[in-house]
Amino acid sequence: MNRQPVPTDRPSQLYASSTRRWRSWVPLRVDAHRASSATLAGAYPFLAPEPCDLGVYIGMDALTGGPFCFDPWALYAAGTLTNPNVLLAGVIGQGKSALAKSLAVRSIAAGRRVYVPGDPKGEWAPVARAVGGKVLALGPGLVTRLNPLEPGPASSADEADRRSIVRARRLRLLSAISETTLRRDLRPVEHGALDAAVTLIEHHDNPTIPAVVDALGEPDHNAAAADRTSPAERAADGRDLVHALRRLVRGDLAGMFDGPSTDHLDPAAPMVVLDLSALGSDENALAVAMTCASSWLEAALTHEAGGYRWIIYDEAWRLLRSVALMRRMQAQWKLSRAYGIANLLVVHRLSDLDAVGAVGSEARGIADGLLADCSTRVIYRQESDQLGTTAASLGLTRTERDLLPALPRGTGLWTFSGRSHLVRHRLHVDELAAFDTDAAMREMPDTRGTP
Ligand SMILES: Nc1ncnc2c1ncn2[C@@H]1O[C@H](COP(=O)(O)OP(=O)(O)OP(=O)(O)O)[C@@H](O)[C@H]1O
Numbered sequence: 267m268n269r270q271p272v273p274t275d276r277p278s279q280l281y282a283s284s285t286r287r288w289r290s291w292v293p294l295r296v297d298a299h300r301a302s303s304a305t306l307a308g309a310y311p312f313l314a315p316e317p318c319d320l321g322v323y324i325g326m327d328a329l330t331g332g333p334f335c336f337d338p339w340a341l342y343a344a345g346t347l348t349n350p351n352v353l354l355a356g357v358i359g360q361g362k363s364a365l366a367k368s369l370a371v372r373s374i375a376a377g378r379r380v381y382v383p384g385d386p387k388g389e390w391a392p393v394a395r396a397v398g399g400k401v402l403a404l405g406p407g408l409v410t411r412l413n414p415l416e417p418g419p420a421s422s423a424d425e426a427d428r429r430s431i432v433r434a435r436r437l438r439l440l441s442a443i444s445e446t447t448l449r450r451d452l453r454p455v456e457h458g459a460l461d462a463a464v465t466l467i468e469h470h471d472n473p474t475i476p477a478v479v480d481a482l483g484e485p486d487h488n489a490a491a492a493d494r495t496s497p498a499e500r501a502a503d504g505r506d507l508v509h510a511l512r513r514l515v516r517g518d519l520a521g522m523f524d525g526p527s528t529d530h531l532d533p534a535a536p537m538v539v540l541d542l543s544a545l546g547s548d549e550n551a552l553a554v555a556m557t558c559a560s561s562w563l564e565a566a567l568t569h570e571a572g573g574y575r576w577i578i579y580d581e582a583w584r585l586l587r588s589v590a591l592m593r594r595m596q597a598q599w600k601l602s603r604a605y606g607i608a609n610l611l612v613v614h615r616l617s618d619l620d621a622v623g624a625v626g627s628e629a630r631g632i633a634d635g636l637l638a639d640c641s642t643r644v645i646y647r648q649e650s651d652q653l654g655t656t657a658a659s660l661g662l663t664r665t666e667r668d669l670l671p672a673l674p675r676g677t678g679l680w681t682f683s684g685r686s687h688l689v690r691h692r693l694h695v696d697e698l699a700a701f702d703t704d705a706a707m708r709e710m711p712d713t714r715g716t717p
């Protein structure tokens with residue numbers, strides 16, 4: 267609001283006497299102004315938005331006291347959302363995962379399915395078990411093994427199309443693993459060596475990563491000749507790839523992705539969680555495992571009859587550190603709408619997306635694209651140094667911006683299609699028990715000595 271003093275040609279009439287010091291007899295000379303309620307909401311933020319009552323119950327709209335519901339597919343069908351993806355940001359311990367879990371569990375009751383392609387803290391397993399879902403725990407020494415090179419379930423695409431889809435997926439996966447492990451982009455000759463190795467394993471019944479490592483070490487003579495190179499030269503081109511992929515065969519990630527799958531994805535399961543908590547805090551191992559796991563899931567996700575599905579990337583800020591993984595996410599997001607998939611990306615702050623790379627870098631471009639592809643943004647409490655970036659990226663009003671550092675746990679600002687709702691997420695008592703991540707903090711024995 268404009269707070270400039272109102273100009274007057276009778277200043278002496280202001281503060282006419284000491285007893286009436288604060289009274290002005292000068293009429294307020296402000297031109298009449300007319301604007302839409304959408305514009306006025308910026309100046310007068312307490313105009314309540316229209317209720318959002320489509321979808322599953324989330325909690326209470328703190329401005330109206332009414333219920334707030336959400337379902338990206340219903341809102342997309344109603345023309346309110348331009349895409350079904352959601353970004354959820356908030357500082358540690360504010361209830362982001364609790365919200366994601368409520369959204370998942372309540373959406374399952376509404377007939378949706380939920381996939382969590384990587385759970386680094388292992389906190390989704392109890393939720394999946396509570397709804398009769400499947401938990402696949404991956405880690406050194408654990409029995410579950412997934413073959414990320416699996417072709418996936420049959421589809422209606424003709425055989426030639428299907429073969430080229432599977433081939434492209436395998437190449438993307440193997441390049442991503444190699445780039446993450448080598449921490450650099452592949453050279454053109456390395457792409458050539460990988461391409462030849464994938465061609466060589468294509469006619470195996472169930473190709474695996476060890477077969478690719480063998481094919482890289484012993485290239486096919488005819489394929490090498492067709493590419494005007496020699497088998498020895500091609501083997502030399504692929505040497506770094508062999509070392510990178512060997513990590514999954516004999517290195518710290520052995521036994522997880524190096525053979526036929528021990529489990530198969532049940533497309534009818536309400537929830538599937540890939541528990542990666544056994545991998546510990548090694549970010550690089552997590553990125554490689556997540557790349558393989560999401561590739562294995564992708565084969566199942568790109569199934570036409572899968573119905574509406576949530577893919578939840580909790581702790582996504584950890585995944586955003588790997589460019590190769592972000593490239594895979596970007597490719598998968600492009601397919602999302604065609605397959606009825608809504609992605610939920612959970613980060614601490616919007617600057618997590620800036621931190622992936624310098625302005626103009628490929629990583630930053632992908633991160634910006636992922637943010638732009640989330641037409642719903644839910645912002646939980648933010649640190650004061652984040653307010654400017656957050657408000658600028660989301661187009662928040664001054665009042666909304668000032669609310670962010672004071673939001674209590676479980677309360678967030680939901681923004682979509684120019685509307686914003688301040689929503690208090692309500693947890694059912696059973697949800698509270700299943701989603702509790704604070705138990706260790708509360709129940710830790712007090713080791714301070716008694717005075
Ligand atoms: N709406 C709510 N009402 C009551 N308790 C809540 C609510 N939301 C979260 N909690 C509780 O707060 C604790 C922390 O929540 P949660 O783990 O979801 O936070 P987070 O933002 O995901 O934290 P982190 O950044 O560490 O992953 C949990 O024990 C949870 O039960």
Ligand SMILES: [Mg+2]
Pocket residue numbers: 362363364580581
């Ligand atoms: Mg969390």
